Amino acid sequence: MSMLRPGRRPVARAMTVVLGACVAAVVAAPPAHAAEIPTGARSLQSVNLAGSYLRHVDYLGAVTTVSSTSSAQLKSDATVTVAPGLAGGAGCVSFQAANGMWLRHRDYRIRLEANAGTTTFLADATFCVRDGSAGGSVRLESINYPGRFIRHRDNELWLDPPTTNSTTFAADSSFRVTTPWVAGRRTPTIKGLYADPNIAHLNGRYYLYPTTDGHNSWSGSRFDAFSSTDLVNWTHHGSILDLGPQISWADDRAWAPTIAYRNNRYYFYFSAATNIGVATSSSPTGPFSDPLGRPLVPAGFRSGQMIDPHVFTDTDGQSYLYWGNGAAYAVRLNADMVSFDPGQVRTFSLPNYREAAFVFRRDNTYYLTYSVDDTRSENYHVEYATGTSPFGPWTHRGTILSKNLTLGIRGPGHQSVVQAPGSDTWYIAYHRFAIPAGNGTNREVVIDPLRFNADGTIAPVIPSL
Template sequence: MRRALSLALAAALAAVLLLTGAAPASAAHHLTEGTSVNLIAQHSQKCADVISGSSADGAQVGQYDCNSGLNQLWQIDDLGNGYVRLAARNSGKCLDVSGASTADGAAVIQWSCSSGTNQQWKIENTAGNTRLIARHSGKCLEVPGASTANGTRLRQQACGTGTNQRWELNLVSNPAIPGLFADPNIVRFGDTYYLYATTDGFAGWSGTQFRVFSSKDLVNWTDHGVILDVAADIAWADNSAWAPGIAEKNGKYYFYFSAGLASGDTRKHLGVAVADSPTGPFRDALGKPLVSAGAYTGQAIDPMVFTDTGGQSYLYWGQGASHQVPLNADMVSFNSSQVRTYNPTNYNEGSFVVKRGSTYYFMWSENDTRSEDYRVAYATGTSPTGPWGPRMGLILQKDLAQGIKGTGHHSVVQVPGTDQWYIAYHRFAIPNGDGTHRETMIDRLYFNTDGTIRPVVPTLEGIEPL
């Protein structure tokens, strides 16, 4: 379960978080479990750092000049009791008072995360002074002697008023769902939002599992675990579980995906699986690909389904060219003579279609997903399969001022009964991400009065709950 931060913690964070982007500090109250921050000592402006980037239990924590290292990045785990654990992103291990000592001067280290109160910290903000207080001892995290030297080891000490016990929490990243996920497809079934994604972090995008998350407010997400494993559940594929899409018809949920083999013919195919619930488990609907590699130009990847207001569903897919076709009523077949193929300016992959009023918006990703210039553009038309007008401009692109790169392969969802829209997309994980280490983000999407789409401002902190 991905939780909103407890009220006490949220209030503290709202007061102390330094948002490095352009978003107002008032947005900090919605930060959720999984937020990553730097801990900056006020007196020295240096960062809490796992020495030498060690991943070992017992590794010492000191202060060091702030940099982009994962050993200076701490992920917040809200325990729901007014305390948090702080896990080093380089190791996944928690900030810990050694031996659960209650003595002044006890060393602060990293250790495998546990339920121990010596790993639980209260973020206290009083009169602008932010302190990190160990639950087991009631003592404060400090830099001994108010040293400004690199490498000074941190310790606990009776709380005082010194600036060497004051810490700034600098927001680095607040992904919509914690972990490495890409190619998000966000939809609403009933009163619940669901997010399906590629599980990222594998060389060559070779992951085999799909997961789904659900939410009532687009911020607090429940992880329902693996809903399909192509290596275990699909006879014709064992590798490269990519870019899912989903649709509902007559109480059944149809899950479209691309996958391939780890050896031999490594081309990708489109498959379709079916379940009685949006959280699965899903089973192969055909026992063979829905679209085989080579049947149409370009790679058979990145399926997406749009269902029009009249109930007709349409399938979109393709890298190098976008193929678009009405689905038959069974949702697992189509008439090949009805396939339309488009290759708009700069098209690469990731087709997505929405309707607003009487206008259809065809969107796609440009450039390679390994490039920091991965981005989203669009065109409009009067039917779900075009013809589409000229490229109208960019919806989403990188923002280097915030360290945001590789923004693309998106999906869009509308809040029913409103003109409120949200865009889910992936970007390079912050910091030090790349084209196989990506995280999923959700931001607002706005339309101008003339029906054009206003360029999205990507954020570090994300959206507020509905």
């Protein structure tokens, strides 16, 4: 199928009016369109099929009856996140499903596919909102095939011209925008300015431990905690550690925490004034206290900044501490979780490594993810390596998360990974510049699925809005 340039609009017909001996060309103005679809999670109900909603089935667009008694999966499939059109265009939108994929047309069929980032894909996934056949309803016109609209045909969704069935076409292509059947994925995951998220599953809940952002020179002094059972609805537990009153050796630059559980205690590792400290508690939400009264890893201990701690506990119960900005370090933690042998510290050589080492294990493969570039740069991104032990040796595998300027996503990085208990379902938490006007000190936290290819490599993360 040939494709028009993205953003090309229909050309209004010229009307010729004869006035005596004068001929004047009058251009008819395009019709006004009052319809719009607000961004965020929404559901789209068919105008002429009562109770039926736009949804995806096996990666194909369809309309299906949905009710309050429908399954959670059906409700999720009938919920989309409305985003500004990937190909631009005033009044144009794109639709992202909960799995991160986008509705697009291919061979005139409406499908659900991962964002390929090509000009063709972006245009195929962009639809301009037009007035529908019933009051308050909308129609969705292809930006690159003007005159073709999303419509249902035999309960399937196609991109058709009005001539397909002129008698019912207007109604077949009209939808009412409704509240979503499920909350959908609305980012940021936690409201407000936060960065460097550590995600963990502890005691039956997911927990997020981020840097409190929005401070010049990253000068914050407090750590907060959030928890959730579904990765959508989060409870804010407030401050769990405040450097000023609770840590005697530092009172600013509270960055990039991580948490571990052992000996019926929770161990909270954190950066403070470019040292690494550890605090302990009987609860994942604190209060935490400092058992050492000094840094666990003091500034100047090795080359680079002593920041960005991460603790990985292997299946044999042994825990390892990773850290470093400018250089990557790791060491076995002693059983007390608050000490290690300095003579056993390892240094890794990793291509492009900057900071935020995070290790996890899937089957018999160890994955070391890390961030590249400066967190103030829109090019900040995540690469990874694989190895056969917690110390490697590491094989560089490339980039798995990077900016998407088409969506306004800049500087995604400082990642952590969690596995849903009892499954092979994984998620990645990271920060990006807050949308739309954020920067390297005004960032927000996002969680997206982390998927693996058949050979065990990590598939590129599809960032969500």
